[in-house]
Amino acid sequence: MLTSNGATPALRPFPQQSPTAPATAVPAAHADPEVVARPAQARRRQFTVAYKLRILDEAAHTAIGQVGALLRREGLYSSHLANWRRQRMEGTLTALAPQRRGRPATPAAEREVAQLRVENARLARKLAAAELVIEVQKKVAALLGAVGLDATASLAAGEPPPELTQQAAARPGRRGRRG
Numbered sequence: 001m002l003t004s005n006g007a008t009p010a011l012r013p014f015p016q017q018s019p020t021a022p023a024t025a026v027p028a029a030h031a032d033p034e035v036v037a038r039p040a041q042a043r044r045r046q047f048t049v050a051y052k053l054r055i056l057d058e059a060a061h062t063a064i065g066q067v068g069a070l071l072r073r074e075g076l077y078s079s080h081l082a083n084w085r086r087q088r089m090e091g092t093l094t095a096l097a098p099q100r101r102g103r104p105a106t107p108a109a110e111r112e113v114a115q116l117r118v119e120n121a122r123l124a125r126k127l128a129a130a131e132l133v134i135e136v137q138k139k140v141a142a143l144l145g146a147v148g149l150d151a152t153a154s155l156a157a158g159e160p161p162p163e164l165t166q167q168a169a170a171r172p173g174r175r176g177r178r179g
Contacts, residue, residue, distance in 0.1 A: 047080075052084050053088075055070070055074060055076065055080075055081070055084070056081065056084055056085060056088060058070060059081055067081075
């Protein structure tokens with residue numbers, strides 16, 4: 001195809017690109033279609049006290065203008081250095097150590113005491129129930145013992161037990177009769 005002046009038009013590298021785009025750009029059809037998966041949840045970085053002190057020492061001994069290279073190499077921000085320097089100046093070296101988050105753990109002795117109190121309360125309830133059962137058994141034994149003494153005394157004399165005579169008296173006319 002020729003233009004009106006007889007020259008061939010300059011071809012653009014790809015029709016999707018703008019005329020200002022570089023000619024070496026890769027078309028969208030040839031791009032890598034694989035999607036790189038990100039981690040499910042980003043983890044917060046924790047730095048040891050030794051690492052923080054080493055970086056602070058290294059930053060103090062680098063040439064002016066080279067601190068940025070140190071930060072890029074280590075993957076840190078300038079705010080890290082500022083915070084760590086402030087903490088070191090305040091003398092809070094323990095603050096440089098990573099702190100555990102959440103509720104502080106209870107000491108083993110306190111956990112054991114709490115566990116023993118719960119067990120003691122459970123055993124006290126069990127003892128109260130056992131004492132109640134023993135009390136009822138004593139009353140039943142006393143009642144049966146009183147009846148049992150009367151029954152054994154009448155059997156020794158050759159008489160029927162009193163409860164049997166009372167039952168027989170309650171049913172008149174049935175003695176000796178067959179139906």
